[in-house]
Structure formats: C-alpha cells, structure tokens
Amino acid sequence: MDFYKLNSLYIEVTHACNQHCRHCYLDGGIHRKNEEMSTGQIKSIFAEFKNQGGKYVVFTGGEPLMRSDMFELLDCLDSLELRFTFASNSLGMNRERLEKLASYKGLAEYFTSILGENPEKHKAICGKDSFDSVINAVEFFDKKDIPSFVQVTLANDYIDDMETILEKLSAFKNCSVKITPIASLGCKSAEEKEADKNLIVPPERFEYFHKKLDELCKKYPNCVGDDNIYEHDKIVNMINEYKENPLYSLCWHSVCVRPNGDLSFSYNMNNPYVFGKAFESLKIPMDEKFFGYINLLKKADEFILEESEKHAIEYDTAVDNYISVLI
Numbered sequence: 001m002d003f004y005k006l007n008s009l010y011i012e013v014t015h016a017c018n019q020h021c022r023h024c025y026l027d028g029g030i031h032r033k034n035e036e037m038s039t040g041q042i043k044s045i046f047a048e049f050k051n052q053g054g055k056y057v058v059f060t061g062g063e064p065l066m067r068s069d070m071f072e073l074l075d076c077l078d079s080l081e082l083r084f085t086f087a088s089n090s091l092g093m094n095r096e097r098l099e100k101l102a103s104y105k106g107l108a109e110y111f112t113s114i115l116g117e118n119p120e121k122h123k124a125i126c127g128k129d130s131f132d133s134v135i136n137a138v139e140f141f142d143k144k145d146i147p148s149f150v151q152v153t154l155a156n157d158y159i160d161d162m163e164t165i166l167e168k169l170s171a172f173k174n175c176s177v178k179i180t181p182i183a184s185l186g187c188k189s190a191e192e193k194e195a196d197k198n199l200i201v202p203p204e205r206f207e208y209f210h211k212k213l214d215e216l217c218k219k220y221p222n223c224v225g226d227d228n229i230y231e232h233d234k235i236v237n238m239i240n241e242y243k244e245n246p247l248y249s250l251c252w253h254s255v256c257v258r259p260n261g262d263l264s265f266s267y268n269m270n271n272p273y274v275f276g277k278a279f280e281s282l283k284i285p286m287d288e289k290f291f292g293y294i295n296l297l298k299k300a301d302e303f304i305l306e307e308s309e310k311h312a313i314e315y316d317t318a319v320d321n322y323i324s325v326l327i
Contacts, residue, residue: 008254025186060087117161271320
C-alpha cells in the first residue's frame with residue numbers, strides 16, 4: 001500500500017499556556033488539563049519523521065515553554081539534523097532561554113504573535129503583559145540574523161492598528177509579518193462567544209481590512225505578507241492550480257500532530273478528521289479514507305466558492321467548518 005509522504009510536520013506539544021487569549025482556538029490557559037504525549041513518544045515521532053525523509057518541523061503549542069522537557073525535545077530535533085520553526089507567545093522568553101534557543105543549528109525561524117499596537121491593547125486580548133517580551137525576542141533574534149515571523153491577529157476594533165504595528169516591526173531586517181483578522185472564537189462556549197462577539201471581524205468588514213492591508217503591503221513590501229482572507233478570484237485561481245493533482249490541496253499541507261497524538265491535515269480544532277495516533281505510526285495509508293478526505297476538501301471548496309461570491313472568506317477556518325458539518 002502507498003503511504004502519504006511527509007515533508008513537514010506541525011506538532012503541538014501541549015495545549016497548556018501561560019496566557020488565556022480571548023479568541024484562542026485551543027481555548028488554552030495555564031490551568032488547562034489535556035492528555036499529552038510523553039517525552040519518549042515525541043522523540044519517536046521525530047525519529048520516524050526523519051527516517052521517512054522528513055525535512056522540517058514546526059514546534060508549537062499551546063505554549064511549548066509549559067513543558068519541562070522542551071529543550072530536551074529540541075536537543076532531539078537538532079541531533080536528527082531537522083530544521084524547525086519554534087513558536088512561542090514570548091511571555092516566558094528570558095535571556096537564558098533566548099540564548100539557548102538561538103544556539104540550535106536547526107533553528108530556522110522564531111514564530112511569535114502581537115494582538116494590538118501597544119502593551120495595553122495587547123494585554124486586553126491575551127490577559128498578560130507579553131507585548132514587550134515579543135519585541136525583545138524579535139530584536140534579539142534580529143541581532144543574531146535569525147528570522148522571526150510575527151503573526152498579528154487583530155480584533156474588529158483594532159484593524160486600524162496594523163500600520164503602527166508594521167512601522168515598529170519593519171525596523172527589524174529579519175522580521176516578516178502576517179496580519180489576519182479575528183474571524184472566529186475557537187472552542188469557547190456559546191456564552192463566551194456571545195460576550196466576546198465584538199472581537200470578531202465580520203465578513204462585511206473583510207473588504208475594509210483588505211484595503212488597509214493592501215496599502216501597507218505596498219508601503220512595507222519586504223515585511224508584510226499575505227493574509228488568510230481570500231476573495232472569490234483568489235479562491236478560483238488557487239483551486240485551478242491544484243485541482244488536477246490527485247492529492248488535491250494536501251500538496252500544500254504539512255501533517256499536524258495534536259498533544260494527544262491525533263494525526264491530522266488540519267491546524268484547526270474544528271476539524272475532527274484524524275488518521276490515527278502519531279506516536280503509534282506517522283504512516284497515513286493512501287486508502288479509501290484518505291481519498292474520502294480529499295473528496296471532502298473538494299466539497300468544502302464548492303461551498304466556499306458559492307459563499308465567496310457574496311463576501312470574502314477566511315479560507316482555512318471555512319474549510320474546517322464545512323468539513324465538520326459534512327462528516
């Protein structure tokens with residue numbers, strides 16, 4: 001039997017977090033209890049990934065610093081000569097940890113996030129004073145000539161903050177930025193979603209968001225990248241690019257591993273489609289279930305195409321939302 005060949009691996013080592021962001025799709029927090037893989041299980045995943053020709057790992061959470069074995073796991077990645085991105089909210093990134101992280105020859109990029117244009121606005125979303133820690137970490141890696149990637153996720157009231165944020169981050173030569181709107185509220189209860197509905201950027205505001213971002217892309221072409229809001233023409237072009245590929249849109253995806261070992265092609269919690277436990281095997285058979293999932297992706301795109309004729313779409317989340325309904 002043929003198996004899906006893994007080129008890159010996105011692994012969430014924990015759902016625990018030292019922040020409690022109001023929009024977080026993991027609905028994490030420092031007191032969250034969730035089944036997690038052991039140190040040995042994660043190391044075996046890295047070894048199997050390397051053995052089958054894997055090249056790149058995105059190491060994330062939750063907040064990876066919540067695991068006491070974090071650097072032991074990174075030692076394993078480095079010993080296997082695997083390149084990796086390390087994702088952190090930066091709150092716990094003191095000088096010692098920054099120096100240790102920078103020492104890894106496999107570190108390709110530091111990934112972090114900003115949620116507002118200043119410490120006060122940032123804290124209003126994440127609940128912690130981590131804004132300055134983010135800037136300090138980006139500055140540290142910039143001086144080391146190690147690239148940083150900053151995810152700027154903005155609430156509806158914060159859309160106009162993007163220029164101030166970009167002005168600050170564009171000062172770092174090794175920093176790239178992706179700006180996206182908060183368009184969903186993750187795994188929260190109906191009551192929490194209702195209380196925080198002012199955070200969400202509704203579809204009717206996507207055009208305004210796009211216009212502001214397009215202006216900034218021209219002003220900061222070497223800093224700001226594409227966002228996850230897709231208009232109809234962009235979705236048509238994207239589908240046309242991979243519609244003849246037998247793997248459909250999976251040719252764009254790394255495989256995601258959840259803290260409990262669930263193996264998936266989705267980064268979102270709203271998509272429950274899994275292909276077993278990663279610590280048992282990373283091998284995903286290209287069988288009836290596999291191609292059934294590809295057919296679900298095609299159906300989801302059909303729905304999204306129709307919807308995108310009315311308004312722009314937050315593409316990745318929309319795909320997972322439709323799949324969760326279809327299955």
